[in-house]
Amino acid sequence: ELKVEQNPLFLSMQEGKNYTIYCNYSTTSDRLYWYRQDPGKSLESLFVLLSNGAVKQEGRLMASLDTKARLSTLHITAAVHDLSATYFCAVAPWYNNNDMRFGAGTRLTVKP
Amino acid sequence: DVKVTQSSRYLVKRTGEKVFLECVQDMDHENMFWYRQDPGLGLRLIYFSYDVKMKEKGDIPEGYSVSREKKERFSLILESASTNQTSMYLCASSLAGLGNEQFFGPGTRLTVL
Structure with missing residues (x-):
């Protein structure tokens, strides 16, 4: 069974600092997704990573995928308050694109 | 833009009631x-559908059923x-x-008393 683990689950950062959220998964996959959720809102797609070594960047967020290590990272550069949200990674196993499993989420708070 | 809508944002029901949650998407997507979502558990898949009248169980189907009579509409039913x-x-x-991201609706917060 595919398991997805994120860490940390809670992250409090100062504005301007850098940090990384980690997403480990337990079975072979080359399809990994990052989503953002604001309080009381639904999930918004951030990145889709579809191959080993894939790297995508948008603004202060950069996501990467290492399929051999079964690890994805979401790196935050020079955090700003607007990045405060919960971030989820999700992985689809190689044998079933519809059976996507989500991590528990990382609640990020960026303080001034 | 893909739009996924859900019939209610908030719903309060009593134990034993039959509950219908409706979802409609407007982008001709095959999969629904x-x-x-529960705190600390992330999202858990209840059911999915890859075509009209087709359904597959997810991780936690017990106590739920689904219906997909039209491509754009997928209903979740809590029998009791x-x-x-x-x-x-x-x-x-x-x-x-493969590799197609999922687009989410706004969510329905259901409270069963």
Whole structure:
């Protein structure tokens, strides 16, 4: 069974600092997704990573995928308050694109 | 833009009631999904559908059923609601095929008293 683990689950950062959220998964996959959720809102797609070594960047967020290590990272550069949200990674196993499993989420708070 | 809508944002029901949650998407997506979201557990898949009248169980189908009579609409049914089904329910849709991201609706927060 595919398991997805994120860490940390809670992250409090100062504005301007850098940090990384980690997403480990337990079975072979080359399809990994990052989503953002604001309080009381639904999930918004951030990145889709579809191959080993894939790297995508948008603004202060950069996501990467290492399929051999079964690890994805979401790196935050020079955090700003607007990045405060919960971030989820999700992985689809190689044998079933519809059976996507989500991590528990990382609640990020960026303080001034 | 893909739009996924859900019939209610908030719903309060009593134990034993039959509950219908409706989801509609407007982008002709083949796949539709129902998840529940609970604190500390992330999202867990209840059911998904890859075509009209087709359905597959997810991780936690017990106590739920689904219906997909039209491509754009996917309904989640709680036959006899229980308090442990109090949760946030999220609907999503995607194109068929590998690597297609899911687009989510706004969610329905269901409280069962």
